Amino acid sequence: MPEEKPEVESEQPQKEKPAKGKLKLLIMIAGVVLIIAVSGFFTYSLLIKGKGGDADGKKSQAQPEKTVLVALDPFVLNLAEQGRFLKVTMQLELSDPTYQQMITEKIPQIKDAIIILISSKSSQSIANPEGKLQLKDELLLRANQVIGKDVIRNLYFTEFVMQ
Numbered sequence: 001m002p003e004e005k006p007e008v009e010s011e012q013p014q015k016e017k018p019a020k021g022k023l024k025l026l027i028m029i030a031g032v033v034l035i036i037a038v039s040g041f042f043t044y045s046l047l048i049k050g051k052g053g054d055a056d057g058k059k060s061q062a063q064p065e066k067t068v069l070v071a072l073d074p075f076v077l078n079l080a081e082q083g084r085f086l087k088v089t090m091q092l093e094l095s096d097p098t099y100q101q102m103i104t105e106k107i108p109q110i111k112d113a114i115i116i117l118i119s120s121k122s123s124q125s126i127a128n129p130e131g132k133l134q135l136k137d138e139l140l141l142r143a144n145q146v147i148g149k150d151v152i153r154n155l156y157f158t159e160f161v162m163q
Contacts (some may be wrong), residue, residue, distance in 0.1 A: 049064050068097045070104065073113065074159060084123045089159035090114075092152045094142065099151045106147055113142040123162055132160065 074089040092110075094100060103110075117138055125131050140155045 045066060068094045068100055069156070070094065070152055071158075072098065072107070072114075073074060075111075075114065075118065077115060079118075080120055080122045080163075085163045086118060086123075086126070087161040087163075088118065088157060090139075091156045093154040093156065095151055095153040102147065102151065109146045110143050113146050114139060117142055119128075127162065132157070 009068045050104045058083065071103045072089070074087060076085060078084070079086055094103060118135070121135065126135050136157065138157055140152060143152050143155070144150050
């Protein structure tokens with residue numbers, strides 16, 4: 001029987017070792033979870049500030065509601081092909097309402113750029129949606145070049161009829 005006692009004593013230290021190992025593992029897991037949570041919080045905080053979570057961000061979100069559109073008179077233009085016409089009406093969206101006076105003063109130059117660009121297009125090149133988007137981008141670029149800076153944010157076709 002004396003031989004059995006050492007076996008019992010050797011079992012008790014073995015039971016304590018796994019318990020200590022599990023405790024260390026739990027502490028390490030808790031530490032990793034804490035680090036992830038803290039880094040997630042800081043990342044989220046930085047993203048909110050970057051997207052305008054403060055008072056300045058609220059002002060920038062309110063500006064799109066005060067969109068200023070400048071309507072241009074309808075254009076009836078000859079296309080590059082003989083006997084083909086385009087009637088188009090558009091509106092210019094300004095990036096800042098304070099530029100409205102500048103745009104109204106430059107309307108003749110903007111119309112000239114529009115007429116020259118559209119009359120060089122064929123009906124096939126602007127018949128599909130991709131062609132219309134490309135025309136819109138080109139018109140927007142030309143109009144901003146006439147102004148001298150990026151004053152016009154977007155251009156909207158309100159009427160587009162080809163014959």
